[in-house]
Amino acid sequence: MARPLIADIDLDALRHNYCLARDQAPHSRAVAVIKADAYGHGALACARALEGLAPAFAVACLEEAEVLREGGITAPIVLLEGIFEAVELERVEALGLWMAVHTDWQLEALLAYRPVCPIPVWVKVDSGMHRLGFSPAQAGAVWARLAAAPDRACDLHLMSHFATADALDPGYFRRQLALLDDLALRLEAPTCLANSPATLAWPEAHGAWNRPGVMLYGSDPLEASNELSRRLSPVMTLRSEIIAVRELAAGEPVGYAGRWRAPRPSRIGVVACGYGDGYDRHAVDGTPVLVNGQRTGIAGKVSMDMLTVDLTEIPEADIGSEVVLWGRAANGALLSVDEVGRHCDTISYTLLSGVLPRVPRRYHGPD
Template sequence: MRLATAEINLTALSYNLKQIKVLAPGTRVMAVLKANAYGHGLVKIAQHLNDADAFAVARIDEALALRAGGLTKPIVLLEGFFNRADLPILIANNFEAIIHDENQLRAIETSQLDARLSVWLKIDTGMHRLGIEPEQFEAFYQRLKACDNVDPKIKLMTHFSCADDVHSTQTQVQIAAFERLVQSKPEAKCLANSAGVIGWPQSHGDWIRPGLMMYGVSPMINQVGTEHGLKPVMRLKTRVIAVKSLAAGEKVGYGGRWHSKQQTQLAIVAMGYGDGYPRNARDGTPVVIRGKRYGIVGAVSMDMITVDIGCNPDGISVGDEVEMWGPALPVEEVAACAGTIPYELLCNITPRVSYDYLAEPD
């Protein structure tokens, strides 16, 4: 009997990409695949994104894995490169680099390269992470345009810090700052991540960078993917491995965090923080068994979780399937119960979880 399994619905993935194009018509799509495609499987996901115009990853090893998997689309390194020795690797594999500091620019200017490097110049408009300062923009831009090692068709970008909150003024401030700097430049521009695509259509520009929403999950505060016409791609499931009776007043799990107020039954399910399920999920965090929601009780263990199924009128038994999140239970809801964000839950799936890639008929 297979236990912890992540079902990946490739039909839903394709559907979401089409929906993204509806939300941002006329833009080119850079599909973000960093962190193992947000826990969904880097190469397998990329192989089913035929309508994407480019891929984006954080680091060179991720980009190399895509090339080894036979992917030929442009690949953008969101963190750029960190060593001059990386430049020949970028050139040989047709990787595109985001440039965000002086050290990178100087390395490009002073290296001998076999071809020109495609670059994206990143401007820090308020995220205060990677990116050149606004006052550096013109000098960086002119140096890149003058550099023989750089493809003259450079692209310009920034990154939002608060786009998930449509009530915040920060995103509009960032858009305005970016536009003031680049309005006279003819280069292609990219501002919108998933939250920008959904919440800030004025930021769509020439390129968009959908990540989380591509997997059917909402990047917006207190919303779920279905509210944006998206379908969950991952269904994390397992099985009931025991059902036992519990007397009133008995404590459950490590530390005895929860105790029963009345006689009940528990379903023990084969899932835990060793599979990537959040250890700090609170009592009452839902799971779905036989189409009905039940709440977990007691501390999440490495390999098991206890679920209060009451007097068990549905006859739950060993072998029954348990959905931990998926179409019947949004991962956004589980994340809220664990005091975290859905990004973390998806990315934390561990190697012992099996993956099943499914394609539903059209």
């Protein structure tokens, strides 16, 4: 019998979430962001599920795009970080990719390259995130040079990234957006600005393209949920089983360093899942799990291959009982990956993308 840990991937939920993003911005096109192996969900399977819905996909790098092309995905693919070496332009052209340009050497490499067909380019501007991008003062000259080289670059768009679109305080977001709106107006440039939180909460940021990412996988990226984000459906359910049960007297410790001690006579269930599978080792005692669809909590430190949960209030739980680490239980009960992330002092992005390859993915929904 196989180890019972499975990542169930609901492709119908993925399509539902994509349609939510698309329908929220009917005058924009939504590029489906499937970088980092679709946030741990399997990029090729997710791309195939979204074919016919998403007009384009976005990945971080050339290697991620190659996986999609080799798997038969023909839709446009945007390289969000562009190229890392000038020699990659040959593959960009051969695979028919679009690319971001965010720094001087990328610009010079592209302008020196002689493609058979010009390459669609998204010019990235640093509007306040301060990671990648040309300064607003540089952007006009960069845009003009690319526009004057239609044999090298085509279908130019202005791109940026919001640092605080998820936050309750809109001040910094509005400052970024005002800068970008002014720049786009001066350049007469179509834009791609809205990430997941801006797609959900800031229609004024919707441009020619939006970039929904984590919301596609059912995670709510907003500090305060809104009506739309509450309609997101979880795509991944990380599911395992109880593989052993221990009866402990009051005061007995559990796990490494005995962090958790039984406050009363207790039943402890051992679950086949640990940090060697990608479950966060920083989960505190009480981090929620569902056992047979009922909420309980982690008791003791997470081990490499196992973790332990308190079954005292679930007397019917036993070896073979379903355990949901996040996602939807067989009885329909839901445990949000966002809630689990808060207990681990992290975010859903790290939990979802951190599920390791030894955890089998089991896909449901469109082929």
